[in-house]
Amino acid sequence: MDVFLTSRIASDVLGGLTNGVIYGLVALSLVLVWRSTGILNFAQGAMPMLATYVGMVTFGHYFGYWICVVIAVLVGFLIGAGTERVLVRPLYGKPEINPVVVMVGFLTVLEAVAAAIWSSTPRSLTTPFSPIDFHLSGKPFALSAFSLYQIITAVVVMVAVAVLFRFTNLGLQLRASALAPEVSRLLGVRVNRMLTLGWTLSTGVGTITAILVASNFFTGLTPQVMDGIFAFGFIAAAVGGLDSPVGSIVAGIVMGIILQFVGDYVNSNAIILVALAILIVSLMARPNGVFSPVKTRRV
Amino acid sequence: MNRQRSPRGLSAAGIVIAVAVLSLLVTPSVRDGVALAILMMLTVTSALILLPSELRRARPVLTRAATSTMVVSVTLVATFFFSSTTDFNLATGAAMAVTLVGLSFLTGVSGQVSIGNGAFMGVGAFTMAIWSNHHATTPIAVTLLLSVVAGALVGFLLGLPATRLRGPYLAGMTLAFAVAFPAILTYFNSWTGGDGGLQLPNAANPPHWLNALFVHGTSSLTSSTLWLTDITIVAAGVAFFFMANLFSSRVGRAMRLVRDNEVAAELVGVNLNRTRVLAFVISSAYAALGGALWTFLNNSVTPATYSFALSIVILSVIVIGGIGTIPGALIGGLVYAYSTNVINWITNQTGLNPQGNFASQLNGIIFGGLLIVTMMLAPRGVAGVYYTLRRQRASKRGDVASPPKETYAEA
Amino acid sequence: MIRVQDLTVAYGAVKALVDVTFEARTSAITAVLGANGAGKTTLLRTISGLKSPVAGSITHDGAELTLMKTEDIARMGIAHVPEGRGVIGEFTVEENLRLGALTAKVDAKQSLASQYERFPILGERRRQHADQLSGGERQILSMARALIANPAVLLLDEPSLGLAPLITAQIMATIKELCASENLTVILVEQNASSALRIADHAVVLNVGHVVANDVASVVAEDEKLRQYYLGMVR
Numbered sequence: 033m034d035v036f037l038t039s040r041i042a043s044d045v046l047g048g049l050t051n052g053v054i055y056g057l058v059a060l061s062l063v064l065v066w067r068s069t070g071i072l073n074f075a076q077g078a079m080p081m082l083a084t085y086v087g088m089v090t091f092g093h094y095f096g097y098w099i100c101v102v103i104a105v106l107v108g109f110l111i112g113a114g115t116e117r118v119l120v121r122p123l124y125g126k127p128e129i130n131p132v133v134v135m136v137g138f139l140t141v142l143e144a145v146a147a148a149i150w151s152s153t154p155r156s157l158t159t160p161f162s163p164i165d166f167h168l169s170g171k172p173f174a175l176s177a178f179s180l181y182q183i184i185t186a187v188v189v190m191v192a193v194a195v196l197f198r199f200t201n202l203g204l205q206l207r208a209s210a211l212a213p214e215v216s217r218l219l220g221v222r223v224n225r226m227l228t229l230g231w232t233l234s235t236g237v238g239t240i241t242a243i244l245v246a247s248n249f250f251t252g253l254t255p256q257v258m259d260g261i262f263a264f265g266f267i268a269a270a271v272g273g274l275d276s277p278v279g280s281i282v283a284g285i286v287m288g289i290i291l292q293f294v295g296d297y298v299n300s301n302a303i304i305l306v307a308l309a310i311l312i313v314s315l316m317a318r319p320n321g322v323f324s325p326v327k328t329r330r331v
Numbered sequence: 332m333n334r335q336r337s338p339r340g341l342s343a344a345g346i347v348i349a350v351a352v353l354s355l356l357v358t359p360s361v362r363d364g365v366a367l368a369i370l371m372m373l374t375v376t377s378a379l380i381l382l383p384s385e386l387r388r389a390r391p392v393l394t395r396a397a398t399s400t401m402v403v404s405v406t407l408v409a410t411f412f413f414s415s416t417t418d419f420n421l422a423t424g425a426a427m428a429v430t431l432v433g434l435s436f437l438t439g440v441s442g443q444v445s446i447g448n449g450a451f452m453g454v455g456a457f458t459m460a461i462w463s464n465h466h467a468t469t470p471i472a473v474t475l476l477l478s479v480v481a482g483a484l485v486g487f488l489l490g491l492p493a494t495r496l497r498g499p500y501l502a503g504m505t506l507a508f509a510v511a512f513p514a515i516l517t518y519f520n521s522w523t524g525g526d527g528g529l530q531l532p533n534a535a536n537p538p539h540w541l542n543a544l545f546v547h548g549t550s551s552l553t554s555s556t557l558w559l560t561d562i563t564i565v566a567a568g569v570a571f572f573f574m575a576n577l578f579s580s581r582v583g584r585a586m587r588l589v590r591d592n593e594v595a596a597e598l599v600g601v602n603l604n605r606t607r608v609l610a611f612v613i614s615s616a617y618a619a620l621g622g623a624l625w626t627f628l629n630n631s632v633t634p635a636t637y638s639f640a641l642s643i644v645i646l647s648v649i650v651i652g653g654i655g656t657i658p659g660a661l662i663g664g665l666v667y668a669y670s671t672n673v674i675n676w677i678t679n680q681t682g683l684n685p686q687g688n689f690a691s692q693l694n695g696i697i698f699g700g701l702l703i704v705t706m707m708l709a710p711r712g713v714a715g716v717y718y719t720l721r722r723q724r725a726s727k728r729g730d731v732a733s734p735p736k737e738t739y740a741e742a
Numbered sequence: 743m744i745r746v747q748d749l750t751v752a753y754g755a756v757k758a759l760v761d762v763t764f765e766a767r768t769s770a771i772t773a774v775l776g777a778n779g780a781g782k783t784t785l786l787r788t789i790s791g792l793k794s795p796v797a798g799s800i801t802h803d804g805a806e807l808t809l810m811k812t813e814d815i816a817r818m819g820i821a822h823v824p825e826g827r828g829v830i831g832e833f834t835v836e837e838n839l840r841l842g843a844l845t846a847k848v849d850a851k852q853s854l855a856s857q858y859e860r861f862p863i864l865g866e867r868r869r870q871h872a873d874q875l876s877g878g879e880r881q882i883l884s885m886a887r888a889l890i891a892n893p894a895v896l897l898l899d900e901p902s903l904g905l906a907p908l909i910t911a912q913i914m915a916t917i918k919e920l921c922a923s924e925n926l927t928v929i930l931v932e933q934n935a936s937s938a939l940r941i942a943d944h945a946v947v948l949n950v951g952h953v954v955a956n957d958v959a960s961v962v963a964e965d966e967k968l969r970q971y972y973l974g975m976v977r
């Protein structure tokens with residue numbers, strides 16, 4: 033067992049899992065917004081990035097890690113709600129390229145503003161967790177206190193979102209507003225509030241993701257830190273199905289593991305090429321996502 | 332034939348003649364005079380073709396050819412008198428406009444959008460450089476065509492899933508491609524030259540036919556880098572001519588129908604899948620041509636140029652110019668060519684520290700902000716505002732308002 | 743009681759309803775009849791705030807509804823069962839009912855239980871997805887979902903649409919029963935005039951947006967002209 037845990041295969045699986053939960057979280061936050069408002073939010077990485085700067089850097093001067101995490105997530109909620117109210121609401125019912133363009137513009141502005149305020153130099157966030165791999169009978173294996181923290185946090189967030197949507201009245205209203213807005217209004221559901229809440233939740237989930245990404249000793253926090261992560265998260269969401277929260281999380285984790293093997297056995301620059309290939313092939317085979325039931329396209 | 336002439340045509344001819352006289356008076360060399368005279372003749376001929384309005388209606392292809400020729404030859408004449416910096420800016424903008432008109436086409440006639448056209452430019456730019464390094468003797472036109480083919484192929488590959496998907500998926504996929512592109516270049520670094528990029532082998536040597544044209548001359552066309560800018564502008568003109576025809580061709584109409592009403596399109600026998608992929612392939616090919624022209628113009632290519640940021644800038648300038656329109660691409664190209672100057676000017680006027688954080692990010696804040704503001708207030712950009720004003724004026728005069736030729740995604 | 747006064751509704755330049763005036767009394771069924779395109783569905787959509795009128799007013803027990811939001815109208819106890827039932831197919835029967843109970847001031851568990859008691863078929867299928875139900879079962883589900891919040895007004899849009907005559911008769915009987923037992927104000931929009939007139943107390947006949955008859959149901963049912971021209975009923 034010890035030998036297996038320290039083997040190359042096991043370390044790739046563990047390393048892949050650590051990355052994969054991040055892709056899954058980004059995918060989940062994209063799905064939350066897509067399902068409630070039919071918009072693919074291209075600023076889904078940049079909005080949480082800004083919240084992370086405010087919470088972890090600005091407030092980092094005054095408070096400890098955990099208080100800053102709470103502040104950052106609250107700021108994330110605010111950014112999400114404000115964006116939906118101000119920027120997104122006028123876009124409902126417009127041709128589909130309008131929200132795409134506006135959100136790309138927002139992404140650009142947010143990254144530029146963050147770089148203007150905090151500069152583009154990477155900042156390392158001090159976490160209470162060590163990035164050094166655990167050792168097993170003298171040999172390291174690809175799991176550290178930090179990666180455990182990352183995996184556990186991600187799983188907790190995913191379960192919390194699932195519980196909210198499955199088992200609470202609020203979740204029922206969120207789902208109903210996404211599936212049948214008019215019927216929901218006839219039953220007294222405040223659909224507009226639910227749309228705002230969908231964006232709020234999504235940015236909150238995104239902020240936790242961004243904190244995990246930025247807390248990583250090797251990347252640190254930069255204005256562009258979420259660009260690449262967003263691309264992988266989008267690929268996971270598209271492969272798993274933008275309508276399917278579970279599918280996109282599973283796709284994210286599986287992709288994380290596959291790509292870890294590619295990076296280890298082929299070349300780290302091949303990772304994104306393989307990811308694109310996975311996207312193209314899976315979209316051609318199952319346009320609505322690998323985990324979605326085969327249905328006619330939504331019109 | 333009707334001899335009646337429109338005042339606009341007359342004034343155009345007047346300007347042409349004035350410029351011709353002026354050029355003969357100030358031309359520094361006889362050889363330049365010859366070149367300018369040829370351009371003048373082209374300008375006058377195309378202006379004469381454009382004069383009778385019946386002809387404009389009856390022969391649209393000829394009209395587009397004449398318009399392209401006139402715009403190109405007037406620009407070429409101008410390049411003889413501008414500073415080399417201005418010429419270079421114009422040519423850079425012209426190459427960018429080629430990329431933009433491809434994106435405009437994609438959105439305008441198919442309702443889709445790509446956020447990865449910077450990467451497709453990169454495909455063309457590197458194809459141009461790599462091919463020239465291996466086959467230095469290939470004529471420029473052929474190398475440019477090869478770059479276009481390469482862009483089309485990559486576009487086809489990425490566009491294949493577009494047969495099954497719509498809108499945001501394609502945008503997301505092209506964004507992933509744009510983000511991935513630098514890593515892809517690094518992966519193939521034995522070909523792409525790594526971080527340093529590639530130099531063209533026969534840099535700054537004008538092609539033989541151009542030299543042969545001016546055997547004894549010291550024309551500024553071949554003795555300076557003017558030939559680089561002018562060939563770029565001519566290539567852009569040719570690309571625009573084809574695109575103008577494509578916009579109103581059967582293919583273009585079929586694509587608009589797919590955009591507006593899939594069911595109707597299928598009923599009249601349009602192949603939805605093929606049409607969507609074709610639109611995307613054409614847009615990618617045009618982006619590749621723009622990139623290849625940049626490589627040609629700069630005699631070199633560096634991977635840093637083709638970052639994700641370029642793709643966003645491309646989207647910004649075409650949205651500002653007017654996405655879905657041909658003039659929008661020209662406006663966008665000009666905006667791009669002078670954006671650095673404008674931003675430097677703003678930096679100076681506002682007294683920002685040019686080395687400071689804020690000044691270095693002004694680019695992103697302004698372009699991103701303009702993207703949002705334009706989409707919210709005038710989704711068809713400058714060109715759209717112009718069309719709206721023209722229609723209002725026409726209806727005020729009591730004319731029957733004729734809708735503009737181009738249609739838009741966000742009408 | 744719902745009062746509709748001089749109501750005019752338009753889609754762009756096309757007027758769907760013109761100066762429509764009528765009353766729907768408490769504990770009574772008011773049938774709104776007419777051919778396709780007469781404006782029946784538009785009338786219900788305007789009452790529940792999905793469509794705003796050009797002119798006129800709608801009141802419920804004296805309270806003005808005209809400018810209120812759909813959600814608030816629903817929360818006032820005006821339940822609208824839309825055309826095509828509006829059950830959410832991806833939800834289970836129970837989830838659909840829970841959604842209806844959200845605005846109720848009563849205990850959700852208890853009201854769920856009372857609906858299962860009233861409609862045993864729903865209790866049997868509570869865990870099934872709503873898109874697996876038959877047409878009649880869906881109609882019952884959407885009515886139960888509307889009733890669970892104890893509304894004062896029930897707006898029914900074509901409940902008989904696509905149902906077999908026997909099922910239609912059962913649904914109509916249920917509506918009649920509910921109206922009496924719950925003191926409901928029922929506005930029943932129907933194309934199937936004979937079924938509706940059998941249970942209605944009052945009838946309003948619409949033709950291209952105009953009220954052509956507004957009388958006691960039995961009078962409308964006996965009027966040869968109305969039957970022939972507007973209701974498509976042949977003896």
